[in-house]
Amino acid sequence: xxxxxxxxxxxxxxxxxxxxxxxxxxxxxxxxxxxxxxxxxxxxxxxx
Amino acid sequence: xxxxxxxxxxxxxxxxxxxxxxxxxxxxxxxxxxxxxxxxxxxxxxxxxxxxxxxxxxxxxxxxxxxxxxxxxxxxxxxxxxxxxxxxxxxxxxxxxxxxxxxxxxxxxxxxxxxxxxxxxxxxxxxxxxxxxxxxxxxxxxxxxxxxxxxxxxxxxxxxxxxxxxxxxxxxxxxxxxxxxxxxxxxxxxxxxxxxxxxxxxxxxxxxxxxxxxxxxxxxxxxxxxxx
Amino acid sequence: xxxxxxxxxxxxxxxxxxxxxxxxxxxxxxxxxxxxxxxxxxxxxxxxxxxxxxxxxxxxxxxxxxxxxxxxxxxxxxxxxxxxxxxxxxxxxxxxxxxxxxxxxxxxxxxxxxxxxxxxxxxxxxxxxxxxxxxxxxxxxxxxxxxxxxxxxxxxxxxxxxxxxxxxxxxxxxxxxxxxxxxxxxxxxxxxxxxxxxxxxxxxxxxxxxxxxxxxxxxxxxxxxxx
Numbered sequence: 001x002x003x004x005x006x007x008x009x010x011x012x013x014x015x016x017x018x019x020x021x022x023x024x025x026x027x028x029x030x031x032x033x034x035x036x037x038x039x040x041x042x043x044x045x046x047x048x
Numbered sequence: 049x050x051x052x053x054x055x056x057x058x059x060x061x062x063x064x065x066x067x068x069x070x071x072x073x074x075x076x077x078x079x080x081x082x083x084x085x086x087x088x089x090x091x092x093x094x095x096x097x098x099x100x101x102x103x104x105x106x107x108x109x110x111x112x113x114x115x116x117x118x119x120x121x122x123x124x125x126x127x128x129x130x131x132x133x134x135x136x137x138x139x140x141x142x143x144x145x146x147x148x149x150x151x152x153x154x155x156x157x158x159x160x161x162x163x164x165x166x167x168x169x170x171x172x173x174x175x176x177x178x179x180x181x182x183x184x185x186x187x188x189x190x191x192x193x194x195x196x197x198x199x200x201x202x203x204x205x206x207x208x209x210x211x212x213x214x215x216x217x218x219x220x221x222x223x224x225x226x227x228x229x230x231x232x233x234x235x236x237x238x239x240x241x242x243x244x245x246x247x248x249x250x251x252x253x254x255x256x257x258x259x260x261x262x263x264x265x266x267x268x269x270x271x272x273x274x275x276x
Numbered sequence: 277x278x279x280x281x282x283x284x285x286x287x288x289x290x291x292x293x294x295x296x297x298x299x300x301x302x303x304x305x306x307x308x309x310x311x312x313x314x315x316x317x318x319x320x321x322x323x324x325x326x327x328x329x330x331x332x333x334x335x336x337x338x339x340x341x342x343x344x345x346x347x348x349x350x351x352x353x354x355x356x357x358x359x360x361x362x363x364x365x366x367x368x369x370x371x372x373x374x375x376x377x378x379x380x381x382x383x384x385x386x387x388x389x390x391x392x393x394x395x396x397x398x399x400x401x402x403x404x405x406x407x408x409x410x411x412x413x414x415x416x417x418x419x420x421x422x423x424x425x426x427x428x429x430x431x432x433x434x435x436x437x438x439x440x441x442x443x444x445x446x447x448x449x450x451x452x453x454x455x456x457x458x459x460x461x462x463x464x465x466x467x468x469x470x471x472x473x474x475x476x477x478x479x480x481x482x483x484x485x486x487x488x489x490x491x492x493x494x495x496x497x498x499x500x501x502x503x
Contacts, residue, residue: 006312006376013315013369017322020368021473024361028480035487042494045502200423207416211407220403221420224396225427228434235438249437257430264426268419271341275412 055150058143062151069128070159076121080163084117088167092174102175107237110171111230114164115197119219121159122201125152126209139274149202149269156198164190180243189240189247192254193233199258200226203265206272229257281479288476291469295462303462315373316459321467322365323391325474329359330398330425332478337421340414349414350485352421354478356401362474363395386432386439393431397424 070076091109095101129135138148171177179186201222208217223230236250299317306313336352339345370388371381382388401424405417 006310009372009376010311010314013318013372016368016372017318017365020361020365024358024477028477028484031484031488032480035484035491038491038495042491042498045498203419203423207404207419210409210412210416211404212409213407217404217407221400224393224400225423227393227396228427228430231434231438253430253434253437260426260430261423264423268341268422271415272419275415 053143055144055147058147059150059154062148063154066151066155067158070155076124076159077162079124080117080121080159081166083120084113084163084167085170087113087116088170088174102177103180103241104238106171106175106177107241108234109175110167110237111193111233113167114160114194115223115226115230117163118156118160118197118201119222121156121163122198122205122222123215123218125156125202125205130209135273145270145273146266148273149206149265153199153202153265156202157194160194160198161190164194177241179241181240181247185240185247185251186237189233189236189251189254192251192258193229193236195258196229196233196254196261197226199262199265200229203261203269203272206269210275229254232257281476284472284479285476288469288472291465291472295466295469298462298465303459304456306459309377312373312376315369317462317466318470319366319369319373320463321470322362322369324467325471326359326362326366327394328471329355329362329474329478330394330428333359333398333401333421334425337418337425340418341422344414346414346486346489347482349418350482350489351478352414352418353405353485354481356398356405356421357481358474358477360395360398360402361477362470363391363398366391367395384439386436389435389439390432393435394428397427400424 088109091113095105126135129138138145201218204222204225205218208214208221211217232250232253235245236247236254239245239247239250295317299314303314303317305311332355333352336348336355340348340352370391374383375381401417401420404420405413408416
């Protein structure tokens with residue numbers, strides 16, 4: 001087999017690896033933002 | 049009843065109560081039976097097998113039908129106890145939680161066994177089944193397989209009753225864990241029906257599965273029952 | 277984010293970069309499979325990390341049932357989530373490798389099938405966590421975590437036996453069969469890198485789970501004060 005004949009598959013797999021990890025990292029960031037916002041809201045409530 | 053109630057005497061009484069309730073209402077059995085009948089009829093529309101083919105697929109069809117019907121019964125197991133806070137009363141009582149679990153499991157086992165007794169003739173008629181292997185092996189497989197479905201099912205029904213949309217929750221957590229048991233019961237039944245392979249490995253696997261999960265369920269039922 | 281977390285992230289990034297160089301340039305091209313074989317450097321480390329995380333989930337679940345600490349529950353949740361994410365990668369990169377090598381995307385081979393069943397079990401764990409409400413979630417989840425892990429050897433036995441009765445695809449070259457020394461080096465570097473990445477994710481998720489719980493309690497307390 002020509003060594004570079006399967007390159008498309010390798011690229012696809014590489015993209016999948018980082019797509020899944022990025023999605024997970026993105027979900028972590030989203031949750032962090034939500035936690036920070038809710039904590040700030042709570043602080044507002046308390047001061048009132 | 050003896051002066052000091054033992055695990056077994058409590059189990060027996062609780063089971064007797066469940067059976068009497070079921071005898072009077074016939075909720076679980078009726079809905080299960082009708083559901084299983086529907087599954088069998090719909091399957092037979094989907095396939096039009098010859099006698100040889102039907103031997104090969106009947107094991108899978110039978111157990112899938114039983115599995116779905118079992119879920120119908122399992123969903124009703126604990127809801128009855130929620131209605132008048134029976135579960136809370138049970139939690140407060142000094143009775144061992146394992147007795148409650150065992151009585152529910154044995155009760156479900158009996159319901160599913162009755163269902164199977166009624167369904168097997170249907171399968172024989174609709175699919176022209178005749179087993180090549182000995183029938184007593186089928187009986188052993190049925191007993192082991194039913195216990196495998198019911199012991200996990202009763203436990204997970206107790207889990208899913210605490211969740212939102214509990215009817216959907218039960219199959220979602222029961223099916224993945226039960227995959228090896230399902231594989232074993234389907235392949236054991238098919239091997240006996242066709243006589244092609246020895247079913248003994250699958251029977252042993254089912255036995256191991258039964259023992260392991262009965263032990264784990266008994267061990268973990270107390271914290272689950274008392275979870276707040 | 278703490279300083280330690282930042283430092284850890286930086287080291288992980290460097291390791292990932294080095295792992296990339298190892299996988300794409302330093303490791304030799306496999307004779308029969310060509311560059312497709314390099315998928316293996318992502319596939320295998322992800323699988324090992326996923327299995328390890330499921331084991332961590334089991335330990336944390338058991339620990340929770342014994343000691344009832346919030347930390348154990350948070351760790352169980354974090355390990356299961358990150359484990360499922362890594363396992364997803366394993367299940368997608370596997371077929372991408374199999375297509376050019378075996379000529380098919382998927383086969384009900386023992387390893388593939390057991391990995392799929394494992395993935396299903398831990399997805400059901402996350403579904404339970406999502407649907408259960410209130411303070412009982414940790415107990416229910418811990419029970420399911422233990423059930424899931426106890427199931428793994430049975431799944432493995434069942435599926436191995438199941439496969440021996442059915443035809444198997446011809447595995448050209450076979451992964452792991454003739455693995456060169458330099459290829460192992462690339463595997464290990466990538467394993468280290470992705471294990472570090474998993475630790476980063478689990479760490480972050482663990483702290484978030486604890487923060488969410490603290491926030492919930494603070495809300496309840498604030499409502500109590502308001503009344």
